[in-house]
Amino acid sequence: MWGAFSVLGAIALGVLIGLWMKKKFNRVMLGAAVIAGFSVAYPIAEFGGPLLATLDQVAPWVAVNLVLAxxxxxxxxxxxxxxxxxxxxxxxxxxxxxxxxxxxxxxxxAWDLVGGLGTGVESALSQMGR
Structure with a gap:
């Protein structure tokens, strides 16, 4: 899924750069920027999320990012x-x-850890039925 979304983001980034070069600042350009932002957001958050989770004070960083968002x-x-x-x-x-x-x-x-736990419990329960 993320591979297809990154292709869509690359197309949106191309549209964004083309409109920027033509100096056509309109809603299409803004929409392309948001779509391109979604395509790079997951890899950035995948790197930044565990980094934030290792900090002692996670709540202030989450609050700052939520206010900025x-x-x-x-x-x-x-x-x-x-x-x-x-x-x-x-x-x-x-x-x-x-x-x-x-x-x-x-x-x-944390959701990823809980999701892995659910898969482990499901496989253990399926083994018990045999």
Whole structure:
């Protein structure tokens, strides 16, 4: 799934670069930035999530990332409603998905551990029935 999504993100990044070179700052460019941001957000969060989980104080980092993601979402919401967009919001649109995944990163690590536990219990129960 992530392979197909990275191909979609590469196409969106190509559209984003093409529109940037033509200086066509519109909603399509902002949408392409968000899609390209989603394609790079998972690898960044996959690296940053376990790193944040090893810290002693995880809650402040999660809170900071969640506040940044919320601010980015509000900026993008109001920018999508206008005809023209602000140039810096393209970068905000690219980074917003990463902020959301970094805010959820430590929880995703715990979810992965619980998911592995569920698979282990399921295989143990299937062995008991034989």
């Amino acid at each position: 919320s601010i980015a979402s509000v900026l993008l919401w109001f920018d999508f409603q206008e005809k023209g967009i602000k140039k810096f919001n393209v970068i905000v649109g690219f980074l917003a998905p990463t902020f959301f995944l970094l805010a959820a990163g430590p929880f995703l690590v």
